Amino acid sequence: MGILVSLSLALLCAVLASSRGRSPVAWFFIGLLFPLLGLILVLVLEDRAAQAQQDARLERSHARGEQRRRHDRQVADQRFAATEMRLAAHDRALGIDTTADFPTQAPPPVPTPPGSGVVRWHYAVGRQPAGPVDTTTLRRLLEHGVVDDDTLVWRKGMSEWQQLGDCDELAALRDVQARREGWSSDA
Secondary structure (H helix, E strand, O other), X not given: OHHXXXXXXXXXXXXXXXXXXXXXXXXXXXXXXXXXXXXXXXHHOOOHHHHHHHHHHHHHHHXXXXXXXXXXXXHHHHHHHHHHHHHHHHHHHHOOOOOOOOOOOOOOOOOOOOOOOXXXXXXXXXXXXXXXXXXXXXXXXXXXXXXXXXXXXXXXXXXXXXXXXXXXXXXXXXXXXXXXXXXXXXX
């Protein structure tokens, strides 16, 4: 009876191993020598048949993707060649060569001379500092009455805050203030 149970477990191990992509002969002998351990191992170990099917699916998918990329590249190359031919035909018809005028790389950035940068002003309204803003924005703030001649201003390079009315660099802005005050007194 013990031999019959051992042979049936060995046969079961061989059948399960075969369905899971493993060697049925090897698993028959493992099941014969270690019946319960062989059965547990064949059930616990990964299913090689399912893994092989999944690998085959991934390989087919990869091959289709690669084929699609090659086709797309071929179509793009054909379109590029057709565009080049059309441009060459236009160039011949017009008697010009536009390929010589087209730069192959971007020109280097133009260096800005020192001191030509935008001056950034900080200002204080009601003891609350604000900014930095450029001179144009400061002019707009003056036109709208947000700042006036008594507003404190500062920029990099100044030792301390000054009133806008006392700052020589902003003399042109004071003319805006004078015009604004003139308009309000005319009304």
